[in-house]
Amino acid sequence: MSTEEEIYHLKKELVILRINKVTKQKFESHKIKKIQHQISQMNQLINKKKS
Template sequence: MNKDTNQEISKLKKELVLLRMYKITKQKNENHKIKKIQKEISKIYQLNSKNKSLSNE
């Protein structure tokens, strides 16, 4: 993974942790944001693994 990808994933994971903390402490619960961030992280990983497999061929 390149530096930008790692930074983006790190940023999203931090945001995800904060949203989960809010959920646990019963603060403004935003499940849709949690799911959206999880999907973004997953998409980045999928694209990255696809690019790696293409470059290995």
């Protein structure tokens, strides 16, 4: 799985968590920050490879 695909799946999961939050369904709030951090790390790796 490439980093772009991983980022795509992480963003998809992030959207689902945000939807659950807005609709007041059960969700794990700590996962939102964790996924955002993972996405940021992946983007840094991609940018580093481009340089």
